[in-house]
Amino acid sequence: MHNDKDIIKAVQADPEHGFRLLLKRYSEPVYWHIRRLVVAHDDAQDASQETFVRVFRHFRQYDSKQSFKAWVFKIATNEALRLLGKRSGKVMVSLDDTPEETLNMKADEYFDYSDALSVKLQQAVHALPVKQQLAFNMRYYDELSYKEIAAVTGSTAANVKMNYHVAKEKIVKFMKSNI
């Protein structure tokens, strides 16, 4: 697997080849990041496609002083929030919102209800405000640094750290009372 620097150089040298490498590295993490936010597979697929079209189109606007991973995740997050916003009749859902639609974990063909504990964990995550969901998901599942998450959410590393710990505490509380 190529690292970000190699991928950036490859895209600059040969956009098509380089972008294939970029997709190999990022298609799964980006899809799962979006899926955890929007829940339904079809929505996650649409938002993932749109994310990568935007990444490609705006590739030259990427500032090499910033984390490339954070830049890609920021575009993906915006796509997911835009999609959640559409559901509630807004342009984009706010980081302080807790979208109700995802709380119920809508029936989906690509959802394993038999794994009760992981279903409960996702329900606990979706009971959080979006900014806490983002802090928890990107730290727990994607292992982004607090600084990278801050770049995605337009916040500070200290603020993200606080949101992550608050999210964990709320999740533990939710899980204890729902097991």
Next chain:
Amino acid sequence: MEQFDFNDVGRRMPYQVPDGFFSSIEEKIMQHVADSPMEEAPAHSISRVKILWRTLISTAAVAAIVIGLWVVFQPKDSAAADFAAVEKAFDQLSPEDQAFLLQVYEDDAFMDE
């Protein structure tokens, strides 16, 4: 109340995808981007810096001229006459220099604040 340990779940999720999903989505995306050219890097970051420098240089030049004129034509006995002296000095400038000063004032982004 039962205990909960994140290690009991790890990174397991109830979400699934159709077989071969990731290779098929990669192909779809490649088809999309083939019709969607990369946009050029924004030029505004460079031009904004240029504009800022030009504004600062122009402002400094105007300030230097005004201070110079004020020092040269400052009446010794009346502060109220300062502006009149500047006006008089302005009147003595060539039409080109007057036009340049007026233009700088008009273009100065900070003048109206």
